[in-house]
Amino acid sequence: MIGSMKKSRTLGILAILLLAVAIAPSAQSYPTGISGAQDGGCSCHGQTPSSDVVASLEGLPSELEAGATYTLNITFTGGPSYDDNANPAALGGFHLWVSDGVLAPVDEMVQLNSDGSVTHTGTDKADTGMGNDQRNWTVEWTAPMDGGAKFVLHVNSVNGDQTNGGDMWGKLTADVGPQPAEQASGLTVLASAILLMVVITLSCVLWVFYRQDPGAFAWERFWPWFSDYITSTDHKKVGTLYMVNGLFFLGVGGLFALIFRVQLAVPGNDFLTQDEYNQFFTMHGTTMIFLAAMPMIAGFANWIVPLQIGAQDLALPRLNALAFWLNPAAALLLFSGIFSGQGADTGWTGYAPYIVSHTAHSGATLWVAGQILIVASSTISGINFMTTFCTMRAPGMGWMHMPLFSWSMLIATLMLFISIPAFGIGLIQVLLDRTIGTVFYEVAAGGDPLLWSHLFWYFGHPEVYVVVLPAFGVISEVLSTSARRTIFGYKSMVFALAGIGIVGFIVYGHHMFTSGMSPVLRFVTMLTTMLVAVPTGIKIFNWLQTMHGGSLVYRTHTLWALGFLVTFTLGGISGMYFPAVAMDLHLHETYFVVAHFHYVFVGGIVFGLYSGIYYWFPKATGRMMNEKIGILHFMTGFISYNLIFWPMHRLGIQGMPRRQHTYFITTDEYFALPPETADWNMLITVAAFMFFASNLILVYNMISSGLRGQKAPSDPWGGWSMEWLVSSPPPTPSHDPSNLPVLEFAEIHGDSEPGFFGRMIQWMMIPEDDDGGEEE
């Protein structure tokens, strides 16, 4: 246990950190609005470079002398001002960046910017002697003491009518001196890292086998032990497989993120090509949602649900194993494209018509095929869990006696398996479009891309709740146990879950506000989306009240739960910006969206699951986790996480678009991003590496505590749901089927009698000659 000194110190540090994170990037909106190039209000000269405008940069030496100063001459030809005789003074401007060395202006035509780049001076023609009356400029560059440099030059050719229409710009890059050694391609880095992860994972498996009984280690015993796992239909072993699978792909998804964070760390980077970047963010999203979050949730559900509701196993154990094995089988298909350099580049939403067009990579076909297997997996496990909940609750456990984690899984699986067939059918249509040539999304044949959006988001939005509701359940369990009291407002918690489950199906239109859907529907979806905040708010309120009325014990799982409350609430608040249609149009497709859904996905789901890992690890392995390492994991993870995603709000408001492989900091061209953007992005990249490293602490903790941790009692935290009844680790079968635990309440007689709906269902489903379920 942590003493009260440590407790208040921890809380104090947390409070200071939160305050720092909150005030540092004081978000402010820029008058230029989002993607200023399109909306006017800035002096950009067209969206994309024009090949008509040809820049040249003269004066660079072939042999670079360290520290020498060179005079560079910048000129350009082409563009509107070149031909326009009405403006004898050729009009134009430039912007020159250099990776190393020092740039300096020579005369008043050129000015030095705060980021070290140089531009022309003057804002309009009336400024006498100013640099934008020119077609050539002169600057000085002092070479660095060692190494070479890269130059990036933008020039613009304006038509002199004081508006931006018809203006053009061109781009030139130049290298001088010795360049750094050829960089590894992002793909090579990724492939090596994943291979390394596979090797490490397999080594861990071997190590775990060895450490179980080092004295009796023999290779002949490995295969029986291993095959017992991969053929197991026991819910605990399948749950372990799910967790290993989920954590592995959490790492892989993290690798994707790290690699494209390297790409985004500095403006104009070329570590990844645009093509690779598209594949990487597509696979990042797909991996994180379908191969990391959902398997980890299924892992918890497998482990905990039968224990918690007092069942011996799940209802359909073999189908449970099948649902698991479809995940790695799907992963093979999803990833086979990317290693051939032809991975899916469609985004995790796979929007039509791009996904059926020939410009989409061939790997997209395999991506779709893999997703079909994921759909099959989710459907099968959905059926399994629904059946388990409906039929295998221990005697005496009515619906309103189920623990909240089980309730959250019930609502989540119900939502999942009602919504995911729509996605499955959409995928099958796309697969057939891409293989045998049907035309469901082929625009030339009258295909409607919006249909895909509807099928996808009909699944995609409930999916968001499917992954977040189990995290709610974990938090409810953890907070009530840690606060040493029952959860505040159990019934309202259940009704809030059910409310989210119902409303969650009628809000998906908010993903399509910019797709041209009917304004009436936009209005309706706006209202329903805002309505979701009500049950969610009830849950937050109840959690706070649970802590208020209880006496909190600060273990690692409690800290993660508190972290969850903070970050999920922030994610929920930023989420409330989007149902407002006008706000959504403004913030759509910017990093604000990225910040929002990562606050919900990572701060909500992953934090909730981490809390669950620390909470249930003793139950699953019979060993206590190391609290000191756990707190280290929480502190590093929580801080670095917030450092990654909080600044993204600011970037989004400044107009940095998501799904773009690079960006330029320039005040007068292209995307109008201020120079500070580069600093924030560098901070985010550094923090991303910290966050990745912090998760390695968790893996280390799990393995070392699993092998050497203190022996855990059957109820280490003082929880009172049924999983704490059985030993740690639980026996097989988890509860003795001939002697199931009985939940005894005062109202037991009322609850075990079927209610009105129960009688109706029995009347419909039990034949009259049934003898009442006696075993034959």
Add this chain to the structure above:
Amino acid sequence: MSYGGHDDHHHDHQHSHWGPHDWNHGHGGAPHNSWAPIMIAFGSSLFLLGFTKVFTQTWDDEADLWTYAIHSSQIGLLIAGLAIFSAGLTVFWRQDWSHSGSFEPKAIGTPFRTIDIRKVAIWMFLMSEMMVFSSLFSTYIRYRTGFDNCVTLFESSIEPGSTVVLEAGQQCWLPASYFIAEGGYHQEHANAALGFMPDTLIPGAINTFALIVSSYTIVLALKTAKDASLSDAERNSKVGKYLSITLFLATLFLTFKLIEWFVGFEIGHEGDWYYFHAPSLSADHFTIHESAYTYCHSWDHHGGADHHGACEPGQDAIFDIRMAASTFYVTTGTHGVHVFGGMVALAYMVLKAFRGGYTPQNAVSIEYFGLYWHFVDLVWVLVFPAFYLY
């Protein structure tokens, strides 16, 4: 350390991961291990990989078109996947073979108390199946209501006595029922014996009846299997026969469906005069690649012997009917795949029935398959009017 021990299972016998299953899990109630899940999963993965290899379309930059091809040399992966999948399914069923009804877990608590867990599971499964077909029907409704009907489009575009002003390759909806139910232009020749051509809807109607009757025979199989008054030999034979009839009717359904798609019904002829003539949909050019379908309006109005070759000028148009065909083939095809899945299960059940596998104690297994079978039947009852009649 305890990531699961070496000896979690305290069985007093050696069990195999390949089957057969030990129902009620021996003494301890531990579930059995099985190779089936991992085989089925990786089999499906390999099958889908093979599928995308065999059916790979390439983009023709010059023509700005997809080129479709079946790469039969790549079929190895597809077959390997299918083989592993089938082997997995065999392992799965081999473990089920010994299910005698002595172990039938029942639900505890409201609202399904005393109901078989398997029964609840199959209803849950049907719930998600419902969503599968709802999604297909949403697609159908979206495109059916969003497209002009080709016939209406043609008729609204011509002035009497003038030529048609329609762009070649205009997208419109030529429903499958235009070829199947209306069958007008199939009747190039009267039936020699009858003096008129019987309705080309007849194969479809037979199919519908076949499915409905098969729903009845599966119930008969269940009723017989539950009948404790019959001797074992009599019951085995009767249940086996009823299940075989069901399997036969399902096979008939799929066979007719494939004939309707690819072969066509052409029954006896004297010269050019067929007794019954309903060409296949592919011969009628109702295919997913038909972006330039030659539509002959005259066939609708004056079906007769004269309209064998080209249409009369001004009485024809070139239509893009790919969307109608895609929707038709994928929706009825998905239903067909469900029928095929049912046939595979039926084959297993027929085998088990004749070997004496079904007794009053485990007859409910037939009922649970029957629930699925009724569902497939019910879907056909919706598909049939939407695609064949309207």
